Amino acid sequence: MKDGPDIARIGSLIGDPARANILSALMSGKALTATELATEAGITGQTASSHLKKLMEGGLLTQAKQGRHRYFTLAGPEVGTVVEALMGLAARKGHLRTRTGPKDPAMRAARVCYDHLAGDLAVRMYDSLQTRGFLVVSTDKGGLGLTEGGRNFVSTIGIDLDALGATRRPLCRACLDWSERRNHLAGSLGAALFDRFQDKGWLRREAGSRVVTIHPNGHAELCKLFPA
Structure with missing residues (x-):
């Protein structure tokens, strides 16, 4: 389909195993740091940062800063x-x-x-x-x-x-x-x-x-x- 919602982009974001683990970890509804999400996904902190950036650019995650820490949550109930x-x-x-x-x-x-x-x-x-x-x-x-x-x-x-x-x-x-x-x-x-x-x-x-x-x-x- 040439026009309409780009489900392929959403699918590619969720389809990566590390990103899928990050999203699953946030299903608790709680905000987690990049370090905590790296542990959940079984990846390094640097790799986690790259995945988090992509998920945020895709509109699947949001972040909030508190002091030196950044906390990530799902972008919404949908x-x-x-x-x-x-x-x-x-x-x-x-x-x-x-x-x-x-x-x-x-x-x-x-x-x-x-x-x-x-x-x-x-x-x-x-x-x-x-x-x-x-x-x-x-x-x-x-x-x-x-x-x-x-x-x-x-x-x-x-x-x-x-x-x-x-x-x-x-x-x-x-x-x-x-x-x-x-x-x-x-x-x-x-x-x-x-x-x-x-x-x-x-x-x-x-x-x-x-x-x-x-x-x-x-x-x-x-x-x-x-x-x-």
Whole structure:
């Protein structure tokens, strides 16, 4: 295709193994330094700087300076959505990395997907919202919307939908979960629910990892809110 979006450039940026590792490391939603990202990617600091420059020029990363350090993050939730979707595609096609470890079951149970929840728990929440008719296909860009019943339900959890609606970000978006290979909820509502459940102490992000620990009481409360 001669005209239109240049997907080849985005594909080439993500397709390099070192850059793919850098993007995957930033899926936790936390800002990391070039040194930390070099370690994650298994490359030298000088090589990491070159890759980071390319990712920033391509609009996939942003940086912020604090003192002598530069911190890098994904340029936005849409970048995280693309990376998560590619993880799902790779898993479905059998392109899996062989590195395994004790965190694998925990990663599949609950993890951070940029700024919202992913994994088995997140898919359960999404399915529950759909089954009860709280989510509906929308004509908006995000592709999903809340029904009146869904808005009432979310409000009882303590989410300010008017505040979320004032942002340019889609309220609800389906994000393909790489481990469950089904959708979980992204968008501003997905992020707000994740924050809310952390504030309640039901979920806790593990330092230096995408793993999210589910408190036993939190698991019970979430199962009540989102029955299967």
